[in-house]
Amino acid sequence: MTNVEYLEISPTNLTILKEQAIDWALSHGLVIRTNSNLSSTTVHAPISLFPSPFPKKEFEFALELQPIFNLLFHKLSRDHEFIEKIIGKLTDVDDFLEKLYNIYITVRKEGVTQQISLGLHRSDYILHLAPNSTEAHIQQVEFNTISSSFSSLSALTSELHKYLLESLKYFDVSPTLKIDALPANEAMINLPKGIAKAHQLYGSESAVVLMVVQPAERNAFDQRWIEYILMNKHKIHLMRKTLLEIQRDGELDKDTKALIIDNKEISVAYFRSGYSPKDHPTGKEWNARLLIERSKAIKCPTVAYQLVGAKKVQQVLAVPGVLERYISNPSDVTKLRSCFAGLYPLDSSPEGEAAAKLALEYPERFVMKPQREGGGNNIYTKDIPQALRRMTLLERSSYILMDLIQPPKMSNIVVREGEVIQGEMISELGIYGVFIGDNRDEGVVINELGGHLLRTKGRETNEGGVATGYSVIDSPLLI
Ligand code: ADP
Numbered sequence: 001m002t003n004v005e006y007l008e009i010s011p012t013n014l015t016i017l018k019e020q021a022i023d024w025a026l027s028h029g030l031v032i033r034t035n036s037n038l039s040s041t042t043v044h045a046p047i048s049l050f051p052s053p054f055p056k057k058e059f060e061f062a063l064e065l066q067p068i069f070n071l072l073f074h075k076l077s078r079d080h081e082f083i084e085k086i087i088g089k090l091t092d093v094d095d096f097l098e099k100l101y102n103i104y105i106t107v108r109k110e111g112v113t114q115q116i117s118l119g120l121h122r123s124d125y126i127l128h129l130a131p132n133s134t135e136a137h138i139q140q141v142e143f144n145t146i147s148s149s150f151s152s153l154s155a156l157t158s159e160l161h162k163y164l165l166e167s168l169k170y171f172d173v174s175p176t177l178k179i180d181a182l183p184a185n186e187a188m189i190n191l192p193k194g195i196a197k198a199h200q201l202y203g204s205e206s207a208v209v210l211m212v213v214q215p216a217e218r219n220a221f222d223q224r225w226i227e228y229i230l231m232n233k234h235k236i237h238l239m240r241k242t243l244l245e246i247q248r249d250g251e252l253d254k255d256t257k258a259l260i261i262d263n264k265e266i267s268v269a270y271f272r273s274g275y276s277p278k279d280h281p282t283g284k285e286w287n288a289r290l291l292i293e294r295s296k297a298i299k300c301p302t303v304a305y306q307l308v309g310a311k312k313v314q315q316v317l318a319v320p321g322v323l324e325r326y327i328s329n330p331s332d333v334t335k336l337r338s339c340f341a342g343l344y345p346l347d348s349s350p351e352g353e354a355a356a357k358l359a360l361e362y363p364e365r366f367v368m369k370p371q372r373e374g375g376g377n378n379i380y381t382k383d384i385p386q387a388l389r390r391m392t393l394l395e396r397s398s399y400i401l402m403d404l405i406q407p408p409k410m411s412n413i414v415v416r417e418g419e420v421i422q423g424e425m426i427s428e429l430g431i432y433g434v435f436i437g438d439n440r441d442e443g444v445v446i447n448e449l450g451g452h453l454l455r456t457k458g459r460e461t462n463e464g465g466v467a468t469g470y471s472v473i474d475s476p477l478l479i
């Protein structure tokens, strides 16, 4: 991919542009807090100064895949035999999955009281340039079924880039740049719209939406935007509570199983917490999760949805013949499969043993992933052999192995806390999906695109999160 001419910007113009970017971000809520304290300093979100070039064809392909993935994950979440076979097997090696799985089994035995489910997903991709190839294609990093973040700040970054590119025209550095190469990004309104639709299907005028938050992220602006839009546009009230507070303040109505918190009925429980062991320091947080799962509230996601978002499931989906069980259209199967990187088990099966051997021999080709979300858990390339040698077979079984996706060279300029960093970068594209299913009639109520996110990081960085400090928020310039 060729570099874009805006990188030729002069130091003087770069300073002007940086100041414009920071002030736009601060004046439009494209911001983060430096810590969880409400009165802590608020700074601009880490952002790229320019959009990053991204092949139009691959961007559009990612959009095309999203409804197919949305429906696939819905079907997986309803396939008890599959969940039992794949996740049930992991409960011996993964304490966190075991606790989630136990909630799933408990509620299944008691009888599920809410047939409608809401999915606010995000499928993440990196462009892969195969050796000896000139054309890069997207490969899926992972599919997120819980707490897909940055929908709001991402849409704001798309707006910021429109403004900055307009500004660039006056510097005369980018005469050929077309602003319509920036795709519209409605992620900020589409996620609240999905929540509002689920709320409406719940069917109680006086009910409110619950956002399950982490104590440290209670006032994150990305989440605040969802609240503002729900309240201003949809006239729906949103309550924020941590799992601990829900355990303390929540109860179920004995007759209806409605979830009641502070005397308010909850229509939709939207999780922005609950995806990591760190979110459950005691049994109380687990009790809260069980309370919600038992309730009549519409869950985003249900525990079943969360379980099928496990990385082990991603690996199993890549096994020949598995996709075909859920997707009847062969061309859809081919499309999904074309974006899968090599994925391998690391258990005691012959395939698992062969993969472990391969990873010891060629660690630079792989990444090892445990069944975790939220960043900072993977083991990359040169660290793999030592990790494999240290692990028991049981520990090793809780990981999957994945081919390292190798993106083409790309440069950009990013700003983090006022500091400009220029260099070779890697971008990761996320596509949001909004799905509402109703099990009573196998019904798909909504299966839509939600918008997109581009995160960009230094080429030498393995991990990818924005909140974890590795990446900045970017937007794609379609070429
Ligand atoms: P998490 O659930 O922690 O977000 P991910 O699978 O998204 O786990 O991995 C975290 C980051 O690691 C990604 O955002 C991406 O930057 C990088 N990464 C993950 N898998 C690969 C891969 N196969 N090739 C290259 N980079 C990867």
Ligand code: MG
Residues within 6 Å of the ligand: 124, 142, 374, 375
């Ligand atoms: Mg991820």
